[in-house]
Every structure is written in C-alpha cells, then in structure tokens.
C-alpha cells in the first residue's frame with residue numbers, strides 16, 4: 001500500500017467541515033477589517049526565502065524543501081507566507097495602491113521538520129500582512145484582528161505575549177550585551193546555539209533546548225536597550241491594546257524565528273496543546289520589502305497555524321459549525337421513477353436545496369437506511385403507483401410525520417418546509 005509522505009495528513013470528508021468553518025471565519029473577520037486576499041505561488045525561486053526569511057533562520061538552514069527543477073532553477077516550496085507576499089508586493093507595484101495595503105492569505109506551507117503533534121511537514125497558515133505603514137496603530141490592528149478571529153471561533157485559554165526587539169540601532173547595542181552575557185556561558189550552549197552566537201545572537205533566546213532555555217532566563221532584556229523611537233512605539237502599541245481591552249503580557253525573550261522582524265513581535269500561546277503551544281506568531285518587519293529592492297515600505301503581520309488551532313479547539317471541546325444536512329432524499333423505485341427522481345433533485349438543487357437520490361439501485365428499505373445515514377431531513381418514495389396517481393408522501397424523518405403531496409408540488413413543499 002502506498003502511504004502519504006511522513007508529516008502530511010489527508011483532510012477527510014468527515015473532518016473537513018472543521019477546516020471550512022475556520023477558513024470561512026478567517027475570511028469573514030478579514031473582510032470586517034477590510035483586508036483583501038492575495039494568492040501567491042506554492043513554490044518560488046529559493047532566493048525569495050533566502051531574502052525574505054533570512055539565512056540564519058531554522059527555516060532556511062534546515063527546513064526548506066528545495067530542489068532543482070528541470071530547467072536547473074533552484075525552487076523552494078513555500079515554508080511560510082510572508083516572503084512570497086513581499087515578492088508579489090514589489091513585483092506588482094502594490095505600493096501604488098492606497099496605503100496601507102491590507103492582505104491576507106490561506107496557504108499550505110512546507111517544512112522539513114520532525115513530525116509530532118502540531119508539527120507537520122505540510123501544514124496550513126492563515127496569515128495577514130499590512131504593508132506601507134510604520135505606525136503603532138497598524139501593529140495594534142494586526143494584533144486585534146488576530147484576537148477578533150480567535151474570539152469569533154470562541155477559542156479561549158490563549159495568552160497574548162508581546163515584545164519589542166527594536167530597530168537596527170538599538171539592537172546593535174543589545175546584541176553586544178547579549179554576546180557578552182553568552183560569551184561567559186559559551187560552553188553550556190547547544191551546538192546550534194554556538195553557531196547562533198556567531199551569526200545571530202538574538203536567536204539564542206529562541207532555542208527550544210532546555211539548558212539554553214534556562215540560560216536565556218538570565219540574559220539581558222532587549223527592553224532595557226530600546227531607543228527612544230522604539231520605546232515610544234512599543235508604549236503606544238501597549239496603550240492601544242489596553243484601551244481595546246486586549247489582555248497581554250510583555251515577555252522580553254520573544255524574538256520570533258525570522259530575521260526580518262523589527263520593533264513589535266507577538267505570539268498567541270496555548271497551554272492546551274502541549275509543547276507546540278504557539279498557535280500564532282507575528283510582528284513588524286520594516287526592512288523586509290527593502291530586502292527585495294522594493295523601497296522603504298514598512299509592514300506588520302502574523303501567521304496562524306491552522307492545524308494547531310484545530311488541535312486546540314478539539315482539545316478544549318469547541319463547537320465547529322457543521323455542514324448543512326441533506327434536506328430531502330428522493331427514493332425511486334423502478335425505471336421511470338428514476339427519471340422523475342433525477343428531475344426532482346435537479347430542480348431542487350437549482351433552487352438551492354440540498355437534495356440527494358439513489359445511485360446504487362438499492363431497495364426501498366436500504367434507501368431509507370441510506371437516507372438516515374446521510375442525515376436527510378425528509379424522504380419521499382416515488383414508485384409506479386406514485387407516478388400513476390401523481391401523489392407522494394413526504395416523510396419527515398425526525399418525527400415520522402407523512403404529508404401527502406402531488407409530485408408537482410414536492411419542490412414547493414420542500415422549499416417551504
């Protein structure tokens with residue numbers, strides 16, 4: 001038997017309603033915030049992620065699905081959504097639109113990771129990017145949009161952590177302090193962090209290794225090194241959140257995995273889904289578009305992992321809006337009745353009624369069983385006699401009540417039922 005690749009998951013018809021509910025809610029909330037959808041390719045030139053994610057990140061170093069295509073081009077399956085959006089923003093001159101350009105995406109992502117609960121090789125993100133504004137208002141709106149989305153899904157037990165990692169200016173002083181701190185503890189670092197120490201010390205705070213985590217606790221805080229502009233910006237963001245009653249906690253070791261972040265960073269974390277608790281992560285990335293030679297267009301955004309969100313909703317017993325059930329099942333008996341049944345379900349469907357009929361030449365009893373299985377609300381049998389008398393009995397399955405209707409009136413009866 002051929003199995004799906006490790007770290008991938010089929011989304012089966014029995015659970016797809018959960019996905020549809022989450023995706024519909026994402027679209028609805030995005031629309032309330034006047035955010036438009038953007039769809040970018042699932043694969044890009046590898047360069048897009050080298051520039052847009054950063055060469056010192058775990059994603060670029062270890063996790064990308066990169067290959068040469070038949071034209072010898074280096075291609076990468078998107079490991080995240082932001083870099084492709086940035087590339088599209090520059091390529092299509094979207095800075096000419098009214099600013100800020102507010103975009104969202106729902107996309108599969110691919111990362112070569114060790115699969116475990118909430119960590120897959122193909123997963124899905126709902127992401128939002130606001131481009132062309134450097135203001136604290138925009139940061140606050142990105143966070144609040146995420147919050148609205150989680151509220152709309154009635155997700156609870158998720159904590160919002162925020163931090164500021166400053167700009168280039170304040171970060172260089174901080175990195176120096178950080179390196180001084182870690183230089184004394186270099187031998188205790190994991191091999192990966194030894195590399196990080198050289199290449200990108202900020203990422204030392206982000207290590208999932210336990211011992212590194214302990215060391216991070218004693219490290220200097222970026223918040224003591226913010227320049228005046230970054231400090232004012234952060235204060236404004238916090239004030240907006242407070243004014244909007246969005247609870248948050250400042251956590252100075254949140255640095256986020258990607259290289260392009262500046263100033264505000266944030267995460268929504270749940271304690272209900274084990275080690276992979278970060279459902280959503282985001283932040284400001286003022287240098288990203290410039291990294292694509294697209295000029296100075298600051299931005300802020302976030303991405304949420306849909307699988308982790310579903311895990312969280314399932315673990316906390318949240319309701320998912322189910323798909324509408326079949327309103328009527330038409331059970332034909334005999335050749336002529338099949339034509340009538342097809343006609344009837346066709347015209348009902350054309351009127352927006354979810355209708356179903358037999359495809360398997362089942363007997364009447366088996367058809368009722370089937371109708372029950374698919375959750376049909378009404379069943380009507382059409383046989384020889386019904387055709388001769390132009391009369392059928394429409395049965396309401398829940399109550400067993402039968403109503404006699406002429407065949408021509410079944411449609412109207414069901415539409416109004």
Ligand code: ATP
Nearest residue numbers: 113118119120123257278279280281303304305308
């Ligand atoms: P983590 O620290 O858990 O590895 P990350 O920092 O790599 O997460 P981001 O790149 O910020 O994650 O991606 C945003 C969101 O996408 C995460 O918060 C998570 O919900 C989801 N996500 C990331 N990687 C995976 C994965 N391999 N499988 C499932 N969901 C993922």
Ligand code: MG
Nearest residue numbers: 058059113257
């Ligand atoms: Mg990761």
